[in-house]
Amino acid sequence: MPLSPTLRRTHPEALAELQRDHGRALFGLLLGLTAGDAQRAEDLVQETLVRVWQHPDVLTSGHDSLRPWLFTVARRLAIDARRARLSRPHEVGAEGLEHLPAPEDAVAGSVAAIDVRRAVGSLGAEHREVLVQVYFRDRSVAEAAAVLGIPAGTVKSRTHYALRALRKDLQGYGYGLGA
Structure with missing residues (x-):
């Protein structure tokens, strides 16, 4: 049974071909934008490809190359991810908690303030x-x-x-x- 044009554009084979043709270049761009964080860069490559799958009309846009569109999407995703990361409080791992001072007893602090x-x-x-x-x-x-x-x-x-x-x-x- 032949696939409809929309399904052909989002077919796993088409996305796999897109990954083969542009994945390495996208990864290189995103590696630079994420200060060398390979895991984050790989996640952003996958997110970029998800955007292609969500907008299959891009595959039939008639442009000579999808790379400029992919790079624009990838760059914007990297910027959005950085902004989201900076807007959240910094996460502290278990090893960071070992170096924190013990929480103070509020009652003891109040008694000390009264004594001072x-x-x-x-x-x-x-x-x-x-x-x-x-x-x-x-x-x-x-x-x-x-x-x-x-x-x-x-x-x-x-x-x-x-x-x-x-x-x-x-x-x-x-x-x-x-x-």
Whole structure:
């Protein structure tokens, strides 16, 4: 029984011939577009051929070669695949999870925050003001001195004594409070 023109265009033999004639060139193009990822390039070659099967009218378009059309489809598929990959969060394999820090206990973090707040609150007003400027408002020594209206050396010494007092109050936490 003879095949209809549409079936002839999508017949496995026609697609196999297309693969033989253009598959290697498509693979080379896509290998470059996928930064050398052979598996991804092969997947995109197959997707390009699926597009031919979905649009059999291209096979009878009368063009001398289907290669320009195939290259255009392949390039667009590569671009779409890259955009889709970049829009998704980066996947982490099991080996990547081994290097992540252990999740923190929210209750322990809250208790630590309360203890730090209590310790900072127990400081004298002068020491507390210096820490607020230098650490919480991220100001330099000179900026903190200007805001507080005191010499830079005073900011440094008050910071030193405030951190020493905090280190004593927060011994069990192991905070690396600089001297």
